[in-house]
Amino acid sequence: MSPDILEEAMEVWFGPQHVSAHGWATKLTLVGDYVVECDPNAGYFHRSAEKVLEFKNFRQGSLVLERMCMLEAFLAEYPYIAAVEKISEVEVPERAKVMRTIMMELSRLHSIQFWWGQFNAELGFFTMALWPWVDREYTLDAFEELTGSRHTVSYSTPGGVKYDFSDKFMKQLNRAVERFEDRLPKFRDMQMGSPTFRARTENIGLYDVKQGLKWGLSGPPIKACGVPMDLRKDDPDSNLAYDMVDWEVPITENPEHPSQSDALDRMEQRFKEAEVAVEIIKQLIPQIPEGDIIDPKARAKTNRLPEGEAYGRVEGTRGITSLWLKTQDKAQTAYRAKIRGPCIASYYALKDLVPGSKFADFIVIFGSLDPYPGWWDR
Amino acid sequence: MSDSSTINASTFGRLVINKIPEVSSKPLDGNKIELVVPASRIRDVVTIIDEEINDALPESVFGVDLENDNYELIYIFWSHNNRLLVQLRVSLQGENPEIESTCDIFPGLEWHEREVREMFGVNITNHPDPRLLLLPDELEGVYPLRKRFQTDQSRLEETGISTPKPRATSGGEDK
Amino acid sequence: MGGVMLQFDFFAWLAGIPQWLEGVFYWIWGIIKGVLLWIWAFIQHLWITIFDPINFMFLFRAVLFPGLIFVVMALIWAVWFTRKLWGRIQDRRGPVHLGKYGGLQLFADAIKLIAKESIIPDNAKRWMFRFLPGLLLVIVLLPFCFIPWDFDYWYIADLSVSLVLVFAFLTAVPVIALLAGWVSGSKYSLIGGFRAANNQFAAEIPMIISTIGPALLAGSLSLMGIAQAQQSVWFAALLPINLATFLVAAIASVGIFPFDAPVADSEIIFGWRTEFTGIYFTLTYFAEFAEQMLYSALIVALFLGGPVGLPFLPGAVNFIIKFIITFFFFVLVSSSFQRLRQDQIVHYCWKYLLPLALLNVIIAMLAIVYLPGLAALLPMGGG
Numbered sequence: 001m002s003p004d005i006l007e008e009a010m011e012v013w014f015g016p017q018h019v020s021a022h023g024w025a026t027k028l029t030l031v032g033d034y035v036v037e038c039d040p041n042a043g044y045f046h047r048s049a050e051k052v053l054e055f056k057n058f059r060q061g062s063l064v065l066e067r068m069c070m071l072e073a074f075l076a077e078y079p080y081i082a083a084v085e086k087i088s089e090v091e092v093p094e095r096a097k098v099m100r101t102i103m104m105e106l107s108r109l110h111s112i113q114f115w116w117g118q119f120n121a122e123l124g125f126f127t128m129a130l131w132p133w134v135d136r137e138y139t140l141d142a143f144e145e146l147t148g149s150r151h152t153v154s155y156s157t158p159g160g161v162k163y164d165f166s167d168k169f170m171k172q173l174n175r176a177v178e179r180f181e182d183r184l185p186k187f188r189d190m191q192m193g194s195p196t197f198r199a200r201t202e203n204i205g206l207y208d209v210k211q212g213l214k215w216g217l218s219g220p221p222i223k224a225c226g227v228p229m230d231l232r233k234d235d236p237d238s239n240l241a242y243d244m245v246d247w248e249v250p251i252t253e254n255p256e257h258p259s260q261s262d263a264l265d266r267m268e269q270r271f272k273e274a275e276v277a278v279e280i281i282k283q284l285i286p287q288i289p290e291g292d293i294i295d296p297k298a299r300a301k302t303n304r305l306p307e308g309e310a311y312g313r314v315e316g317t318r319g320i321t322s323l324w325l326k327t328q329d330k331a332q333t334a335y336r337a338k339i340r341g342p343c344i345a346s347y348y349a350l351k352d353l354v355p356g357s358k359f360a361d362f363i364v365i366f367g368s369l370d371p372y373p374g375w376w377d378r
Numbered sequence: 379m380s381d382s383s384t385i386n387a388s389t390f391g392r393l394v395i396n397k398i399p400e401v402s403s404k405p406l407d408g409n410k411i412e413l414v415v416p417a418s419r420i421r422d423v424v425t426i427i428d429e430e431i432n433d434a435l436p437e438s439v440f441g442v443d444l445e446n447d448n449y450e451l452i453y454i455f456w457s458h459n460n461r462l463l464v465q466l467r468v469s470l471q472g473e474n475p476e477i478e479s480t481c482d483i484f485p486g487l488e489w490h491e492r493e494v495r496e497m498f499g500v501n502i503t504n505h506p507d508p509r510l511l512l513l514p515d516e517l518e519g520v521y522p523l524r525k526r527f528q529t530d531q532s533r534l535e536e537t538g539i540s541t542p543k544p545r546a547t548s549g550g551e552d553k
Numbered sequence: 554m555g556g557v558m559l560q561f562d563f564f565a566w567l568a569g570i571p572q573w574l575e576g577v578f579y580w581i582w583g584i585i586k587g588v589l590l591w592i593w594a595f596i597q598h599l600w601i602t603i604f605d606p607i608n609f610m611f612l613f614r615a616v617l618f619p620g621l622i623f624v625v626m627a628l629i630w631a632v633w634f635t636r637k638l639w640g641r642i643q644d645r646r647g648p649v650h651l652g653k654y655g656g657l658q659l660f661a662d663a664i665k666l667i668a669k670e671s672i673i674p675d676n677a678k679r680w681m682f683r684f685l686p687g688l689l690l691v692i693v694l695l696p697f698c699f700i701p702w703d704f705d706y707w708y709i710a711d712l713s714v715s716l717v718l719v720f721a722f723l724t725a726v727p728v729i730a731l732l733a734g735w736v737s738g739s740k741y742s743l744i745g746g747f748r749a750a751n752n753q754f755a756a757e758i759p760m761i762i763s764t765i766g767p768a769l770l771a772g773s774l775s776l777m778g779i780a781q782a783q784q785s786v787w788f789a790a791l792l793p794i795n796l797a798t799f800l801v802a803a804i805a806s807v808g809i810f811p812f813d814a815p816v817a818d819s820e821i822i823f824g825w826r827t828e829f830t831g832i833y834f835t836l837t838y839f840a841e842f843a844e845q846m847l848y849s850a851l852i853v854a855l856f857l858g859g860p861v862g863l864p865f866l867p868g869a870v871n872f873i874i875k876f877i878i879t880f881f882f883f884v885l886v887s888s889s890f891q892r893l894r895q896d897q898i899v900h901y902c903w904k905y906l907l908p909l910a911l912l913n914v915i916i917a918m919l920a921i922v923y924l925p926g927l928a929a930l931l932p933m934g935g936g
Contacts, residue, residue, distance in 0.1 A: 010740060012740050012741070012744075018822060019822060020820070033895065033896070042489075042511060042512060043510070043511060043512040043513065043514070046512040046513070048522065050523065051522065051523060051529065120891070123891045123892055124810055124811070124813050124891045124892030125810075125890070125891030125892070126639070126643060126810075126888065127642055127643050127888050127889065128891070129643075130643035130644060130645065131643070131644055134644045134645070194890065194891065196811055196890045196891050196892075196893055197891055199893065199894075199897055200891065200892075200893070200894060200897075210432075210433070213433055213434070213435050214436070214484055214485050214486060215485055215486045216435060216436050216437070216484075216486030216487075217486075218435060227433075227458065229458040234458055234461050235408075235461065235463075311454070311463075311465075320435075320437060320456065322437065322438075324438075324440070324452065324454070326442060335442075336442045336443070338438065338440040338452075340437055340438045340454075344486075344489060344490075345486055348485075348486065348488065348489055352485075358894065358895075358896070359744070359820065360814065360820055360894045360895060361894070362820075363820050377512060378512075
């Protein structure tokens with residue numbers, strides 16, 4: 001950049017106190033209406049979760065994880081549980097596997113409904129912001145019926161799950177899923193057919209899939225480029241029931257820019273993910289086997305763990321969410337637990353993706369990558 | 379576009395060891411390989427990963443504090459086309475050990491390396507942006523994730539919570 | 554013996570003192586009487602100004618109906634209506650707790666906001682910061698004087714160029730927005746102020762051209778004249794495109810969705826209104842709704858016939874019914890679209906709105922000349 005451009009530049013902190021900054025502070029350098037430099041600053045949300053996990057026993061640790069991202073609570077708490085189950089020798093009953101899978105997909109649905117409304121609110125489309133949130137209320141009713149709380153659910157535990165499905169819950173689950181399925185086509189038409197929406201999101205935030213992988217992006221931002229990268233199929237977990245279902249990984253291919261994705265593609269991608277989640281839930285509901293919901297010796301086996309290292313991963317709503325666990329022999333807490341959240345790459349990518357676009361596009365790019373500070377700042 | 383054949387874990391392990399004999403490997407279950415890499419050869423190994431696996435996703439870099447100034451850095455890479463997970467383990471010794479940065483090969487590791495530096499005190503050289511990532515300025519140089527860092531529990535009685543149980547019976551000093 | 558012979562006779566002077574005092578007394582009394590008479594004449598003049606029947610009815614019209622109190626009450630109603638309508642569009646209910654159907658919610662909000670502490674940032678220019686919101690509200694409320702609520706009696710004023718005067722007032726509003734953004738002393742307010750000026754640049758010209766159509770057909774520049782010229786046919790039937798372009802340009806001029814960029818909630822926090830708190834926020838908030846109401850009233854007067862309507866209802870009631878319907882459409886249109894980017898606003902306004910507005914004016918002009926039946930419907934050369 002030549003010095004005279006920098007002299008007219010204005011530095012604006014899209015700072016921690018901002019309606020749509022979600023708790024991150026980005027320093028933007030503006031020349032006129034264009035962003036020339038973007039400097040993301042994380043750390044305003046840091047809660048030292050990794051150190052805290054060294055003081056929690058193996059049944060409490062998943063609660064720390066779940067507070068990293070409460071929107072996808074069932075998905076967020078799973079990596080820790082997967083890692084503990086690998087080191088200890090618990091056996092998860094079949095019923096628990098299916099129940100876990102159903103709730104994880106419902107959680108994914110909830111997270112997408114939340115993101116959809118939030119993204120629209122950031123774009124200024126308050127009508128379309130509140131319609132998915134009405135459906136979200138039904139999903140949250142189902143969560144509350146099952147676990148007693150809407151967001152901080154703490155449902156899975158090493159060895160199984162804690163609460164059983166009741167009839168009232170099954171009714172609410174069916175209601176939530178049917179209502180969403182019924183209204184999704186109308187909402188989708190209204191959203192994608194709106195010319196102002198297309199004008200705001202088309203060709204905004206374009207990146208190539210190879211570039212995205214180098215940044216560390218995973219999940220919907222990569223699937224929107226046409227690459228079916230999904231941990232549920234690539235690295236199937238034996239304690240979940242995805243192999244009982246007949247489903248395909250949803251991808252979005254845009255012939256105008258193959259292997260690239262813009263904000264519109266990412267929106268379309270998340271609709272498809274929601275449809276697949278609903279499909280999985282509907283196929284699993286009639287297949288729930290009878291039996292225990294938790295290994296009867298789970299508590300005894302997870303009091304003290306042998307020495308070992310394990311890496312638990314799950315395909316979260318935003319990408320690969322994982323936890324690397326190291327335990328020492330007969331320890332009651334983790335020795336080192338490393339949480340890897342998918343939003344690290346989303347926020348990092350802004351550094352290269354935003355310069356050159358207008359100020360008003362910053363929020364579109366930022367929102368379309370589905371950021372959530374809890375996952376990176378931990 | 380992917381290679382004509384997918385690489386599996388043992389093939390990849392052999393490939394790396396053929397090129398760089400100082401590396402040793404440990405198989406993990408599933409299609410995963412762990413390579414133990416000396417600190418001086420980390421850039422070569424990461425370059426091989428970049429060249430051989432064309433859709434490598436840098437998942438993370440993080441540190442582990444084994445006491446007495448022994449540290450380990452773990453690099454994790456995932457490839458979708460090959461369904462392959464590569465885990466690199468680097469052992470470091472010293473009060474402030476040094477290692478070269480690899481974030482020009484994989485930009486996604488840049489912030490992970492910043493975090494390792496501020497949490498563990500591992501000096502990552504040639505890093506384009508060595509600022510603090512998550513910690514506030516007062517905690518620079520404190521390296522909180524080291525085991526010898528004691529969390530401040532001086533006001534625990536005021537909160538009404540009892541001392542946290544259970545505590546790790548080994549690893550770190552007891553208060 | 555000698556000495557100077559005194560010209561002055563001491564005893565004569567002494568004998569003349571009471572007379573002198575009397576003269577002084579009468580002089581003071583004359584002054585007091587003059588002042589009292591003057592005050593009395595002034596009070597009489599004031600009394601006549603207020604309570605003389607013609608003047609009293611004028612004051613009644615100016616203050617109560619359709620003047621200040623009516624407009625303020627209509628403003629409160631408009632905000633309530635907007636919130637309920639937005640609520641229903643968004644699948645929720647809007648305010649329900651205070652008063653039946655949430656009617657008292659606005660009063661509660663106004664009281665709460667006025668009672669809040671007004672925080673003035675250090676970087677702001679204090680007196681301008683305090684002055685501008687009030688000025689904004691006054692400027693937006695003033696053109697309501699010229700709206701032709703009724704033909705015969707229930708209107709406040711009618712100038713022969715009232716259309717031009719109304720737009721002169723409305724052009725000042727974005728300038729005040731720009732000023733407000735600048736005196737707030739923060740970068741986000743500045744950006745918002747620039748965007749407001751940009752909106753004006755984009756939208757004022759199509760709007761004013763859209764009003765040339767009715768003025769042309771009515772042959773007069775006064776709002777009353779334009780409303781009177783629609784006795785036989787409403788201009789909405791003759792100039793439908795102008796109605797649409799005026800509506801869109803009015804939405805852009807107010808700064809409401811989808812042309813919301815000056816006050817973009819999620820990008821620049823609240824644009825040029827960011828730093829206003831407490832009473833200043835109330836004033837700017839109501840000014841936005843007052844502008845929307847003003848544009849609705851203008852649409853009714855210019856295109857929908859004003860007080861012309863159902864013959865068994867008084868003109869003012871006709872006007873109000875049409876005004877409610879127009880306001881409803883205003884809110885409905887603005888909540889169906891999302892925010893456009895600033896350069897897209899300029900692009901759409903200049904590329905699409907302006908040619909459409911011009912097109913309709915040209916068609917109207919040609920139609921007047923070449924279609925004899927049309928000229929018979931309109932009072933040409935009058936007003």
